[in-house]
Amino acid sequence: MNEILQYTLQGLAAGSFYALAALGLAIIFGVLGVVNFAHGACYMLGAVVAAVLQDLLGLNFWLALLVVPVVMFVFGVVIERLLVSRLIALDPLYNFLLTFGLTLLLVDLVKRQYGVSGLPYTRPDLLTGQITLGALRLPTYQVFVLAFSLLVCAAVWLLMTRTRIGMIVRASTEKSELTRALGVDVNRWVTPVFGFGIALAGLAGVLAAPFRAITADMGSSFIIILFAVVVIGGLGSIVGAVVAGFIVGLVEAFGQAYAPALSQIAIFVLMALVILVRPAGLFGREENA
Amino acid sequence: MLEVRGLDAFYGDAQALHGVDVTVAPGEVVTLVGRNGAGKTTLLRSVMGLHSDVRGTVTLDGEDITGLHPHQRARRGLGWVQDDRGIYASLSVEENLTLPPVTDPGSAWSLSQVYDAFPVLADRRRAPGTTLSGGEQQMLAVARVLRTGARMLLLDEPSEGLAPVIVQRIRDILLEVKARGTTVLLVEQNVKFAATVADRHYVLAEGSVAADLDNAEFTARQSELLEYLGI
Numbered sequence: 001m002n003e004i005l006q007y008t009l010q011g012l013a014a015g016s017f018y019a020l021a022a023l024g025l026a027i028i029f030g031v032l033g034v035v036n037f038a039h040g041a042c043y044m045l046g047a048v049v050a051a052v053l054q055d056l057l058g059l060n061f062w063l064a065l066l067v068v069p070v071v072m073f074v075f076g077v078v079i080e081r082l083l084v085s086r087l088i089a090l091d092p093l094y095n096f097l098l099t100f101g102l103t104l105l106l107v108d109l110v111k112r113q114y115g116v117s118g119l120p121y122t123r124p125d126l127l128t129g130q131i132t133l134g135a136l137r138l139p140t141y142q143v144f145v146l147a148f149s150l151l152v153c154a155a156v157w158l159l160m161t162r163t164r165i166g167m168i169v170r171a172s173t174e175k176s177e178l179t180r181a182l183g184v185d186v187n188r189w190v191t192p193v194f195g196f197g198i199a200l201a202g203l204a205g206v207l208a209a210p211f212r213a214i215t216a217d218m219g220s221s222f223i224i225i226l227f228a229v230v231v232i233g234g235l236g237s238i239v240g241a242v243v244a245g246f247i248v249g250l251v252e253a254f255g256q257a258y259a260p261a262l263s264q265i266a267i268f269v270l271m272a273l274v275i276l277v278r279p280a281g282l283f284g285r286e287e288n289a
Numbered sequence: 290m291l292e293v294r295g296l297d298a299f300y301g302d303a304q305a306l307h308g309v310d311v312t313v314a315p316g317e318v319v320t321l322v323g324r325n326g327a328g329k330t331t332l333l334r335s336v337m338g339l340h341s342d343v344r345g346t347v348t349l350d351g352e353d354i355t356g357l358h359p360h361q362r363a364r365r366g367l368g369w370v371q372d373d374r375g376i377y378a379s380l381s382v383e384e385n386l387t388l389p390p391v392t393d394p395g396s397a398w399s400l401s402q403v404y405d406a407f408p409v410l411a412d413r414r415r416a417p418g419t420t421l422s423g424g425e426q427q428m429l430a431v432a433r434v435l436r437t438g439a440r441m442l443l444l445d446e447p448s449e450g451l452a453p454v455i456v457q458r459i460r461d462i463l464l465e466v467k468a469r470g471t472t473v474l475l476v477e478q479n480v481k482f483a484a485t486v487a488d489r490h491y492v493l494a495e496g497s498v499a500a501d502l503d504n505a506e507f508t509a510r511q512s513e514l515l516e517y518l519g520i
């Protein structure tokens with residue numbers, strides 16, 4: 001029983017990273033129609049920027065949670081203006097290729113600058129211990145990651161459902177052409193939306209910094225799982241991205257506990273099953289599939 | 290009000306419109322009739338700026354809008370209702386209504402005016418748009434562009450697939466819209482319906498204007514047209 005609870009928490013904590021990053025991927029895809037292959041690299045960059053700022057300026061983890069997403073937002077805005085916007089009128093495949101190329105570039109630049117062995121990161125004391133609940137002993141870090149990402153997901157949810165920009169994002173995700181024909185200048189929102197999605201990936205990276213190895217390659221396996229997450233949740237579905245993120249985290253944690261060799265395979269088997277039963281994903285709309 | 294000159298439209302190598310000239314005067318209600326595939330939807334989409342593979346000019350109130358983006362055309366007073374109604378599933382009924390920005394506060398219907406005219410929309414304002422029935426969705430689609438204060442409506446087969454009572458209701462709305470001086474370009478397969486609301490009619494055949502009839506001629510030749518349209 002105890003064990004199961006512990007794996008559940010571990011899974012939900014792992015899922016938190018997927019949920020945050022997939023949320024960004026889903027919003028970008030919804031508004032731009034671009035599958036951002038560089039999302040894994042942006043996750044990695046979030047962690048690297050946190051480590052570098054800690055090294056150079058002594059920026060602690062808590063401040064990094066605020067500062068790094070802002071840095072990544074600016075980075076996303078620059079990338080969108082400089083590169084993505086030039087290809088947006090063409091087949092979406094070109095932007096897929098562009099962001100794939102960007103991934104290779106970012107990974108190699110980080111390798112060149114900081115090597116392959118990984119950057120050190122000082123853990124905040126507050127997160128190193130365990131929380132004891134009766135017989136239960138839960139790692140503080142996992143509890144924090146889960147609570148924090150739930151909070152961020154809830155905030156994004158409010159943004160999406162309660163604000164005009166959220167309404168425009170939902171509308172153009174569903175019917176891009178009609179939304180423009182109704183007088184909404186969707187293009188005005190494209191750049192900030194891209195930056196926002198990148199900022200979410202960067203935030204996931206900062207969250208990972210204290211307890212995962214910060215290496216140039218940390219985003220490579222992450223992006224593969226992330227694609228499974230968005231396919232399971234339904235491409236462009238915001239709720240789907242979050243729910244599937246946590247499901248995949250759970251599958252991964254229980255897989256690693258009970259059948260380590262099969263844990264990665266299990267995720268893709270799940271993905272295949274979902275595609276078979278619901279091609280548009282758990283929360284996708286059929287017509288967008 | 291609206292002047293379309295020498296409009297050619299293409300889908301790849303196929304040409305869907307051949308030098309179409311259409312003029313709609315302010316306050317006029319004009320229909321486009323024609324068989325399936327005649328190019329009616331393509332014409333409305335081209336006026337809206339949604340079809341990029343076009344030649345020719347579109348003028349609105351004397352301004353050449355040929356090069357403008359769809360949202361810029363909408364903001365100049367064009368209100369488009371697409372053939373499948375275009376109701377958002379991920380938006381509530383009320384959000385469907387308030388998504389398009391108000392372009393002319395003077396003639397825009399307020400939300401309460403819309404709800405008075407369509408009580409069912411008020412009852413269902415929090416429900417997802419696509420949970421409405423087909424007729425309700427059509428009313429929502431029309432109300433949505435009225436709320437922006439659009440000076441000219443482009444309606445693509447608003448009566449299609451609706452029960453006779455609902456068609457009646459749509460007709461009443463159109464007559465009211467007309468009485469307020471709003472200009473309408475209406476795609477309509479239902480010749481009887483067209484004759485009761487419109488001042489003038491264009492018959493489109495294989496991407497060209499085959500006839501331009503006033504309502505009297507149109508009514509006189511109704512049976513001939515019905516046969517031609519194969520309805």
Ligand SMILES: Nc1ncnc2c1ncn2[C@@H]1O[C@H](COP(=O)(O)OP(=O)(O)OP(=O)(O)O)[C@@H](O)[C@H]1O
Pocket residue numbers: 300303305323324325326327328329330331332372
């Ligand atoms: N997306 C498309 N790709 C290729 N050809 C198209 C496309 N849409 C329409 N067409 C062709 O263009 C022509 C005009 O189509 P359009 O939809 O404008 O006709 P319509 O008069 O609106 O017909 P309907 O009464 O069926 O709505 C038709 O021959 C159609 O096959």
Ligand SMILES: [Mg+2]
Pocket residue numbers: 329330331372445
């Ligand atoms: Mg049509």
